Amino acid sequence: MADEWQDPYDFAVEVAKIAGKIIRRAAEEEIKVNTKSCTVDLVTATDVRVEKIIIGAIKEKFGEDTHCFIGEESAAAKGPSVLTDKPTWIIDPVDGTTNFVHGFPFVAVSIAFAVNKELEFGVVYSCFEDKLYKARKGKGAYCDDEKIEVSDIKDIHKSVVISEFGTNRNVDVVTEICATMKRILLIPVHGIRGTGTAATNMCMVACGAVEAFFEIGIHCWDVAAGAVIVQEAGGVLLDVDGGPFDLMSRRMMSANNRTIADRVIKEIKIFPAERDDGK
Numbered sequence: 242m243a244d245e246w247q248d249p250y251d252f253a254v255e256v257a258k259i260a261g262k263i264i265r266r267a268a269e270e271e272i273k274v275n276t277k278s279c280t281v282d283l284v285t286a287t288d289v290r291v292e293k294i295i296i297g298a299i300k301e302k303f304g305e306d307t308h309c310f311i312g313e314e315s316a317a318a319k320g321p322s323v324l325t326d327k328p329t330w331i332i333d334p335v336d337g338t339t340n341f342v343h344g345f346p347f348v349a350v351s352i353a354f355a356v357n358k359e360l361e362f363g364v365v366y367s368c369f370e371d372k373l374y375k376a377r378k379g380k381g382a383y384c385d386d387e388k389i390e391v392s393d394i395k396d397i398h399k400s401v402v403i404s405e406f407g408t409n410r411n412v413d414v415v416t417e418i419c420a421t422m423k424r425i426l427l428i429p430v431h432g433i434r435g436t437g438t439a440a441t442n443m444c445m446v447a448c449g450a451v452e453a454f455f456e457i458g459i460h461c462w463d464v465a466a467g468a469v470i471v472q473e474a475g476g477v478l479l480d481v482d483g484g485p486f487d488l489m490s491r492r493m494m495s496a497n498n499r500t501i502a503d504r505v506i507k508e509i510k511i512f513p514a515e516r517d518d519g520k
């Protein structure tokens with residue numbers, strides 16, 4: 242049987258690179274910043290423009306009506322992001338918008354593709370580093386065409402863990418996040434890191450630079466592409482309570498193996514986050 246999704250996969254790689262080039266160029270010009278859910282949840286004219294370009298290119302290539310889209314910048318206008326069985330592109334045009342605004346050089350274009358509610362592939366282009374991460378279900382994960390694998394560390398004391406503070410500035414939530422970070426540091430782990438983009442953080446797990454990355458409050462477009470990349474690199478993808486990963490739950494734990502994941506999970510205090518699909 243012909244490989245039905247190879248063409249969309251190749252196209253996602255092509256489009257991610259084009260989008261990254263536009264982002265790099267936009268970073269040299271004046272950046273127009275707006276806010277979304279709160280004063281620290283940033284969006285720029287580039288986020289909106291790049292999403293339109295990506296979706297426009299996909300529609301032109303594969304037809305207007307055959308594919309569905311969940312895109313960070315068009316999501317709010319559409320209401321809850323419901324994943325159906327139809328081929329669906331899940332897009333974060335600029336993952337790491339705060340980084341982009343401040344010139345902190347970790348910004349990624351994240352493009353995932355799901356069919357029958359299952360993720361088929363993910364592409365993450367870290368555009369200032371010029372590194373392209375990609376994975377197709379069952380076919381391994383790659384960075385710039387080189388196969389990548391998670392680290393084999395099982396001893397938590399030899400691990401590096403990534404987490405992020407996110408954009409929620411509710412005092413109780415910030416207190417819980419800080420307390421969780423403190424508990425993880427005191428395990429002790431070698432260190433806690435964060436690139437400011439969930440997509441890139443997941444690629445750091447996938448290529449063995451860190452052992453785990455978890456976050457509560459991320460959205461489906463932040464983690465959909467990374468989810469395929471981590472799993473295809475041999476890692477595990479879970480809910481922050483250790484249960485099965487749910488793309489719409491806004492909770493995600495990715496790790497090199499179950500031992501590391503479970504040890505980090507022990508220290509996570511979970512706080513509520515409204516689901517992406519409104520359920």
Ligand SMILES: O=P(O)(O)O[C@H]1[C@H](O)[C@@H](O)[C@H](O)[C@@H](O)[C@@H]1O
Pocket residue numbers: 313333335336337338339405406407408437438439440456459463
């Ligand atoms: O930069 P965006 O696309 O908004 O995504 C980031 C999110 O805003 C932050 O709150 C998270 O901490 C990051 O992990 C996301 O990647």
Ligand SMILES: [Mg+2]
Pocket residue numbers: 313333335336337439462463
């Ligand atoms: Mg994002």
